[in-house]
Amino acid sequence: MAHATDNEQFQRWLAQINQECGSFAAQTLNGEFTGELETGYTHALKLSTVTTANVNLYRTEREIKDHNDAWFYTVFQLEGRAVMEQNDKQTCLEAGDITLVDASRPCSFYWQQRSRQISLLLPRPLLEQQLRMGDAHCVPRLDKSLPMVQLSHRLLQESMNNRELSETESAAALEALVCLLRPVLQQQEVTPSRRERQFEKVVALIDEHIQSESLRPEWIAGQTGMSVRSLYRMFADNGLVVAQYIKNRRLDLCARALRCAADDEKLAGIGYHWGFTDHSHFSTAFRQRFGISPGEYRKRHR
Incomplete structure (x- = not known):
């Protein structure tokens, strides 16, 4: 802070x-x-x-x-x-x-x-x-x-x-x-380019499986018929890192859930629902992205 x-x-x-x-x-x-x-x-x-x-x-x-x-x-x-x-x-x-x-x-x-x-x-x-x-x-x-x-x-x-x-x-x-x-x-x-259409397809796939533990670059590459290296290059062309994008997307969805969460709803449960299996990692990552802990975020947006 x-x-x-x-x-x-x-x-x-x-x-x-x-x-x-x-x-x-x-x-x-x-x-x-x-x-x-x-x-x-x-x-x-x-x-x-x-x-x-x-x-x-x-x-x-x-x-x-x-x-x-x-x-x-x-x-x-x-x-x-x-x-x-x-x-x-x-x-x-x-x-x-x-x-x-x-x-x-x-x-x-x-x-x-x-x-x-x-x-x-x-x-x-x-x-x-x-x-x-x-x-x-x-x-x-x-x-x-x-x-x-x-x-x-x-x-x-x-x-x-x-x-x-x-x-x-x-x-x-x-x-x-x-x-x-x-x-x-x-x-x-x-006329969106083929590359842009492919990127939109990958992003949609990530959103569709955002809660899955198997959502990793290797799995995404396999599902979309490209190499892992091509996947990394595609995200780099858009100024992004694929693993960081997935983590930030999950954190943003957690933040959205926290804004509506009841006081008795467990924070670890919210993190787990959106793909964070370790509460300590979830709390640390959330603080890095939003500057405050998940609990403080929920109080601030109550």
């Missing part, structure tokens, strides 16, 4: 996030917390630059009810790495990548190392009038190697550096960003 002075800094940072970006909850992770927030408003361009480390920032249905959800958070990763989760999908952002996060649905952001990113509020009507935004577009990773992604970064930086944009010009810049991202998003919707 953070020291008292660190906790005060954390609370100030979270209050600033809630004031500028909407209603969020958060918890510190293992390691020293750092958090800074810079905001900028140029008429239609409403954005925040978040610099932080060792924290989990998230929105549940409770936070969504307290805030206007008529937005997409368009996240431009500038430095470091960030993990985003929404609709049971996860993506890992590296510097130069972009993602879209639907403000009307629960989401979670993990920063386990120093990360810096810009979050731009994109009005839902502006995006949906040009795109059919469904579940497929929740937390897509738009790779930094794509020309339209690179142009979007440049347009955003140029717009941020020009504080004299008129209201009409800032609105035009926002529409231009959507136009730049549109072909990338449409391509993802229409």
Whole structure:
């Protein structure tokens, strides 16, 4: 847990996030917390630059009810790495990548190392009038190697550096960003690659057998007709480690169960239900991911 002075800094940072970006909850992770927030408003361009480390920032249905959800958070990763989760999908952002996060649905952001990113509020009507935004577009990773992604970064930086944009010009810049991202998003919707379809199949298989003790890389490879080495490479291409993904998926499901668990329900039973046969290992892994013990987590979310 953070020291008292660190906790005060954390609370100030979270209050600033809630004031500028909407209603969020958060918890510190293992390691020293750092958090800074810079905001900028140029008429239609409403954005925040978040610099932080060792924290989990998230929105549940409770936070969504307290805030206007008529937005997409368009996240431009500038430095470091960030993990985003929404609709049971996860993506890992590296510097130069972009993602879209639907403000009307629960989401979670993990920063386990120093990360810096810009979050731009994109009005839902502006995006949906040009795109059919469904579940497929929740937390897509738009790779930094794509020309339209690179142009979007440049347009955003140029717009941020020009504080004299008129209201009409800032609105035009926002529409231009959507136009730049549109072909990338449409391509993802229409023609997912064979590799992407295979990855989705593997992730679905993991979810289907998440409670099984036999859920190991060797078993997954055998079930999907690939080598273990190819399985590892597939997850690495998505910024993930297969064993770590399975463990984190189980921990997230345990956390969901703990939020609804009765006081007399045994913590070890919850961990065992989701594939943790050793309570000590479950408790240690849970604390590493969420910064607190399973029992403390249940009390906090009661």
